[in-house]
Amino acid sequence: MTQTTTAWAPKLVGPAEAGVEANPAGLAEYLRGTDLDDLLVREKAVVFRGFAVTPDSYDGLADLLLPQRLAYVHGNSPRTKVGRNLYTSTEYPAEYEISMHNEMSYASSWPSRILFHCAIAAGTGGATPVVDGRLWLESLDAEVREAFAGGVRYTQNLHDGVGFGKSWQATFETDDRAAVEEFLAGTGADHRWRADGSLWVSLLRPATLAHPVTGTEVWFNQADQFHPAGLGEDAAALAMVIPEDELPQHAVFADGSPIPDAYVRHVQETGMRLAVDVDWRVGDLLFVDNVAVAHGRRSYTGQRRILVAMSG
Missing domain, CATH: 3.60.130.10 (Clavaminate synthase-like)
Structure with missing residues (x-):
């Protein structure tokens, strides 16, 4: 190691x-x-x-x-x-x-x-x-930790078989819409089917989590992996031409405000450095x-x- x-x-x-x-x-x-x-x-x-x-x-x-x-x-x-x-x-x-x-x-x-x-x-x-995860959280700038305190809203646009990103069939390992509906009903997610057969899913989650045994608070989110700034040049270029609400996946703060690119890069760089x-x-x-x-x-x-x- x-x-x-x-x-x-x-x-x-x-x-x-x-x-x-x-x-x-x-x-x-x-x-x-x-x-x-x-x-x-x-x-x-x-x-x-x-x-x-x-x-x-x-x-x-x-x-x-x-x-x-x-x-x-x-x-x-x-x-x-x-x-x-x-x-x-x-x-x-x-x-x-x-x-x-x-x-x-x-x-x-x-x-x-x-x-x-x-x-x-x-x-x-x-x-x-x-x-x-404890070290990662404690090593982030206080400004970033405070900004994420309210949580993260994740959005997925899952196509019906052809398109960018994953299909809803691959994501939920089924081609049965009723099974997907049943699964999502237990998650608290907002969702809707679109006319082209694609599925929009949005879910609010915390940015940190207390370990269930030790109680230690850890950084526990994937905002950077849903955000174009965390996915490299190709994703950033895609975000320039596709509206935010049509991207395969996206993340914003809980109140709907955008997550600054600099915060995303800071989170990623800190995790990889440690x-x-x-x-x-x-x-x-x-x-x-x-x-x-x-x-x-x-x-x-x-x-x-x-x-x-x-x-x-």
Whole structure:
């Protein structure tokens, strides 16, 4: 792991420390004898390395680490489902970094745990940076923290199969409008279907969150990933020609006022600066408390295949 300015880093657990054989069965033995709730609350993120975990042996280990595996319903990033609620990590082009974020912090509910698995390590780069959400929050300028105190309003324009961004079918993993309506009814989101078959969704969420066990307040939102200023030159150019209410996704403050570009850049740069890089080796597992810790992705070259599953 490559560490930057913070003293926190994920705990590294190998066969020697665990006192078990260097194979998936050995890791399973260690997990069955460990209080995983206590481990994750204490360490916030754990790397299991040296157990030769393969995609075939991942499922059994995931069942021990993730008590209730979730589907990626209402997820906004492009992924491919490859198994039982098992997905590829975000499929953005390799040359782009993905900024720090807590999975689905824009949604009405989110996974409490995430389990990544390295099936193929990148030729160069491709680390998964992780950052302590408490440190991220405390490191932001007071002006920015105060501005976000009221929360964030997220908007999604989900097309009907052709258009920019994700379709509503891919987002909700169904082509049944009634199922989408039922899901959204429980979220508190405003939504409406448009004449062209697309779906508009708007949801107000807090910008910070208290950890459910420790009570620690953390930065917990994805305003920067919904805002054109946080999505690179292409998104900024798109926002110049498409009205705000027609963008695939957008974020404003709770009162509807715009989030300044400078705030978005400050949030992103602070998170990436404080992050600790998990430099992948084939067979690694990365177990993350999705409230305590945010994650991202460094750019890379070559092939890279990271699989991910989540639980409530």
